[in-house]
Amino acid sequence: MSTGLFILILFVLAGLAPFTRRYLGNTAGWVFALFPFGGFIYYLSLLPAVNTGQLIMESHAWLPVYGIDFSFYIDGFSILFSLIVLGIGTFILVYAGYYMRPYPMKGRFMGYLVFFMASMQGVVVSGNLITMFVFWELTSISSYLLIGYHHEKPEARSAALQALLITGFGGLALLGGFVLMAIPYGTYELQAMFANPDAIRNSGLYLPALLLILAGAFTKSAQFPFHFWLPGAMAAPSPVSAFLHSATMVKAGVFLLARLNPVMGGTELWYVLLSAFGAVTMVAGAWLSITQTDLKRILAYTTVSALGTLVLLIGTGTEYAINAMIIFLVVHALYKGTLFMMAGNIEKMSGTRDITKLGGLYAYMPKAALIMGLALVSMAGIPPLLGFIGKELIYEAKVYAPSWRYLVVVASFFTNVVLVFLSLRLWLDVFGGKTPAYSKKPAEPSLALIIGPLFLVLASLVMGLFPATIATPLTSAAVISVSPTIGAIKLKIWHGFNLVLGLSALTVLCGVLVYKYKEAVIGFANKVNLRYFTREFAQLFSAGIEYFLLITKAQTKNIQHGYHRFYLMTIFVVASILVWSIIWRSDPLVLELDFSDMPLNLVAVVVLIVTAALSAVATHSRIIALIATGVIGFGITIIFIAFSGVDLAITMVMVEVLMVIMAVAVLYHLPRYVKYSATGARMRDGLVAGLVGGFMMVLVLQAGTSQLEEPISEFFKEMSYSEAFGRNIVNVILVDFRALDTLGEITVIAIAALGIFSMIKLAREQSQIKKN
Amino acid sequence: MESVILQIAARHMRPLLIILSLVVLYRGHNEPGGGFIGGLMLGAAFILYAMGFGVKKTQESIFFSPVTMTAVGLLVALASGIPALFAGHIFMTGEWVTFFQGSAMELKLGTPLLFDLGVYFAVAGMLTLVMFSIMEE
Numbered sequence: 088m089s090t091g092l093f094i095l096i097l098f099v100l101a102g103l104a105p106f107t108r109r110y111l112g113n114t115a116g117w118v119f120a121l122f123p124f125g126g127f128i129y130y131l132s133l134l135p136a137v138n139t140g141q142l143i144m145e146s147h148a149w150l151p152v153y154g155i156d157f158s159f160y161i162d163g164f165s166i167l168f169s170l171i172v173l174g175i176g177t178f179i180l181v182y183a184g185y186y187m188r189p190y191p192m193k194g195r196f197m198g199y200l201v202f203f204m205a206s207m208q209g210v211v212v213s214g215n216l217i218t219m220f221v222f223w224e225l226t227s228i229s230s231y232l233l234i235g236y237h238h239e240k241p242e243a244r245s246a247a248l249q250a251l252l253i254t255g256f257g258g259l260a261l262l263g264g265f266v267l268m269a270i271p272y273g274t275y276e277l278q279a280m281f282a283n284p285d286a287i288r289n290s291g292l293y294l295p296a297l298l299l300i301l302a303g304a305f306t307k308s309a310q311f312p313f314h315f316w317l318p319g320a321m322a323a324p325s326p327v328s329a330f331l332h333s334a335t336m337v338k339a340g341v342f343l344l345a346r347l348n349p350v351m352g353g354t355e356l357w358y359v360l361l362s363a364f365g366a367v368t369m370v371a372g373a374w375l376s377i378t379q380t381d382l383k384r385i386l387a388y389t390t391v392s393a394l395g396t397l398v399l400l401i402g403t404g405t406e407y408a409i410n411a412m413i414i415f416l417v418v419h420a421l422y423k424g425t426l427f428m429m430a431g432n433i434e435k436m437s438g439t440r441d442i443t444k445l446g447g448l449y450a451y452m453p454k455a456a457l458i459m460g461l462a463l464v465s466m467a468g469i470p471p472l473l474g475f476i477g478k479e480l481i482y483e484a485k486v487y488a489p490s491w492r493y494l495v496v497v498a499s500f501f502t503n504v505v506l507v508f509l510s511l512r513l514w515l516d517v518f519g520g521k522t523p524a525y526s527k528k529p530a531e532p533s534l535a536l537i538i539g540p541l542f543l544v545l546a547s548l549v550m551g552l553f554p555a556t557i558a559t560p561l562t563s564a565a566v567i568s569v570s571p572t573i574g575a576i577k578l579k580i581w582h583g584f585n586l587v588l589g590l591s592a593l594t595v596l597c598g599v600l601v602y603k604y605k606e607a608v609i610g611f612a613n614k615v616n617l618r619y620f621t622r623e624f625a626q627l628f629s630a631g632i633e634y635f636l637l638i639t640k641a642q643t644k645n646i647q648h649g650y651h652r653f654y655l656m657t658i659f660v661v662a663s664i665l666v667w668s669i670i671w672r673s674d675p676l677v678l679e680l681d682f683s684d685m686p687l688n689l690v691a692v693v694v695l696i697v698t699a700a701l702s703a704v705a706t707h708s709r710i711i712a713l714i715a716t717g718v719i720g721f722g723i724t725i726i727f728i729a730f731s732g733v734d735l736a737i738t739m740v741m742v743e744v745l746m747v748i749m750a751v752a753v754l755y756h757l758p759r760y761v762k763y764s765a766t767g768a769r770m771r772d773g774l775v776a777g778l779v780g781g782f783m784m785v786l787v788l789q790a791g792t793s794q795l796e797e798p799i800s801e802f803f804k805e806m807s808y809s810e811a812f813g814r815n816i817v818n819v820i821l822v823d824f825r826a827l828d829t830l831g832e833i834t835v836i837a838i839a840a841l842g843i844f845s846m847i848k849l850a851r852e853q854s855q856i857k858k859n
Numbered sequence: 860m861e862s863v864i865l866q867i868a869a870r871h872m873r874p875l876l877i878i879l880s881l882v883v884l885y886r887g888h889n890e891p892g893g894g895f896i897g898g899l900m901l902g903a904a905f906i907l908y909a910m911g912f913g914v915k916k917t918q919e920s921i922f923f924s925p926v927t928m929t930a931v932g933l934l935v936a937l938a939s940g941i942p943a944l945f946a947g948h949i950f951m952t953g954e955w956v957t958f959f960q961g962s963a964m965e966l967k968l969g970t971p972l973l974f975d976l977g978v979y980f981a982v983a984g985m986l987t988l989v990m991f992s993i994m995e996e
Contacts, residue, residue: 737896741900741903745906745986748910749990752990813889813971814889815888815893817893819888821978822894822978827951830936833978836982837930840985840989841926841929844925
């Protein structure tokens with residue numbers, strides 16, 4: 088099996104999913120889960136080789152000329168992420184198969200989930216920046232589809248659009264960053280960049296490339312001030328939140344930063360930007376989560392906070408920080424996936440996910456309470472779960488941070504206190520306390536809904552209990568891929584009595600205290616939020632979008648005013664100004680006009696044309712104007728015949744006849760002249776007409792006297808019969824030499840005709856509706 | 860607007876005009892004519908009929924709608940470029956077949972004629988489409 092094939096299979100499965108529901112029924116979740124599970128086993132089997140320092144590469148040619156290929160680059164970090172994506176994905180599919188049972192179009196939903204899984208898997212194994220970008224955008228699109236799954240609800244639609252706009256904006260910036268990054272290398276292959284990181288750092292492109300890439304990563308990973316789309320995305324069904332918005336998609340930005348760390352990282356700018364954004368996001372997410380009451384939104388804000396922590400750790404870049412980042416990544420994926428799934432279960436079983444309306448659920452679902460409790464212990468960073476090791480490492484990294492140590496430690500301390508407080512609250516206020524009146528009697532969730540959380544929590548527990556034998560081999564290669572110069576720390580659960588352990592104990596103590604006085608704390612936070620953060624970022628964002636739309640609408644109204652005569656006038660004026668300016672600068676026109684051998688009948692035709700033109704201008708009647716223009720047309724036809732342009736003449740006759748018929752048909756619908764145009768308007772129109780007519784005349788006269796190059800007509804004359812077997816040169820040009828042009832032209836007229844048809848039809852239908 | 864003269868003229872002129880348009884289409888390769896002019900004539904034939912009998916009756920008397928005609932024209936024109944691909948030439952290269960070579964009935968048929976047929980239908984379809992929508996009450 089190869090990575091490319093595996094991803095392809097997932098995409099095919101996603102496409103087939105909507106049609107399988109009929110045959111698989113409710114077992115669909117279990118069947119689908121086999122695919123990511125197979126992938127999980129496959130990548131796990133690669134781990135021993137990768138741990139000895141081996142790289143697994145694979146490449147499929149795409150646009151080799153531009154250094155763009157579908158290539159995959161699998162090292163320890165890719166494997167770790169693949170295991171997270173596919174491992175959690177396996178359980179999510181089982182969970183979703185049951186969770187979505189009451190909703191319509193379940194098959195399509197499963198398809199979207201697998202589609203996302205394939206894209207995300209593509210991101211984490213990409214070995215080419217463009218490959219990664221393609222998969223990156225696919226995750227945005229699938230996320231849009233998933234968040235907007237309940238598309239009949241307006242808030243789901245707007246949340247989906249908001250997430251798409253923000254991540255899409257970031258995606259564009261990212262593409263720009265990738266293109267800049269590739270310039271010094273001449274290729275988009277990651278391997279080439281890892282081999283020579285100095286090439287980009289020493290070029291002037293480092294700064295713009297870094298800023299663009301950070302814009303992409305920060306929007307995707309919901310960093311402040313782009314954090315707001317993530318809580319909004321909670322409109323998605325719970326399996327989506329558990330998968331995309333906890334463990335995988337939002338981590339794509341973190342993944343990218345860690346992936347590019349060997350190339351882009353380690354500079355002063357990298358350190359400052361990542362630390363600043365990460366720290367602010369970490370604190371802001373924690374602070375905003377205090378006042379939330381919706382279970383999923385509480386979790387969403389803690390996810391924002393966790394993402395901030397990860398970015399901060401990548402920015403710090405020390406041995407401890409990178410180790411902490413990798414461990415915390417795993418820890419967070421395990422407990423947050425569990426918690427989101429459990430939040431979904433609680434909502435399903437009790438009918439609400441508002442924490443103020445929940446309580447006493449332990450009596451109804453003790454098993455669920457136990458699983459959720461373990462996940463919360465991990466979140467609070469209490470032994471013996473992996474969360475404890477993660478938090479210890481984070482404290483360690485921050486206590487020994489290169490600069491701003493105290494600020495970072497205080498911020499981190501605050502965040503962890505909030506996490507402890509929320510852990511207590513999420514368990515005690517949901518499962519303990521009084522039992523409010525539920526709309527239906529809560530019950531233990533079924534096996535499929537609970538098996539995922541159970542396994543994830545068990546994984547966290549096992550890794551926490553046996554850090555050296557299980558957690559270290561899983562993560563050590565990842566640490567080395569993110570930062571080749573440092574080594575992996577041997578993980579252990581007991582570090583002895585030291586400063587960090589003291590900090591941990593203090594954190595737990597403060598968390599308990601905060602929970603004890605939670606009313607006061609939540610009230611205080613609410614007051615501060617009301618006072619200083621009256622406008623949410625989400626509102627600001629949608630206001631900005633609305634303002635933008637208003638401007639574009641006004642702009643469009645100015646330019647696309649809908650008056651056909653002014654469109655024509657614009658075209659005529661611009662064209663004649665351009666042509667006149669060229670005529671002005673070119674050689675003076677030499678007129679060699681000789682009318683002596685002009686036959687008398689042609690003179691008569693010319694006089695006829697001129698008279699007709701004058702009367703068309705002077706008349707007050709539409710019919711007369713129409714007839715006069717017809718006379719002009721037929722006069723020109725006669726001139727064509729006189730110069731033996733028979734093809735043109737036939738066409739002209741046809742066109743003139745049809746024009747008159749068409750004009751008569753239209754005339755019938757037009758109102759009578761209500762008023763004649765004002766003198767000013769007539770002068771203006773006359774000026775424009777004079778300009779256009781003048782330049783046409785000068786052009787024709789000049790074309791007759793000057794010869795710039797050998798005329799191409801000789802070629803056509805010669806080749807017409809020998810090459811294209813036709814004696815009618817005009818026709819041969821149309822259907823053979825320039826057939827592609829003709830094809831384009833008939834396509835254009837067909838589209839124009841369809842446009843006219845639908846416009847008239849629409850107007851007619853609307854007037855009929857009005858009549859009725 | 861029922862005119863007996865126009866109706867009789869239209870009834871008899873329409874088949875003649877259609878035949879004439881086909882003649883013009885076919886002879887276009889060597890003599891004045893071609894798909895564009897032929898298409899205009901075909902369109903004119905339908906429009907003349909519509910002026911006599913109204914749009915509705917005309918549409919009933921021709922077995923495909925103007926939209927279909929336009930679409931068929933575009934498809935035929937596009938398809939005429941494909942045989943060249945099988946012959947290993949560039950898209951839209953003219954490919955020719957000769958029948959009865961050497962005899963008095965020698966007939967040369969090629970993809971350009973097919974292409975012209977596409978133009979013929981596209982032009983006629985677009986013309987009738989626009990005119991019918993304007994003339995329809």
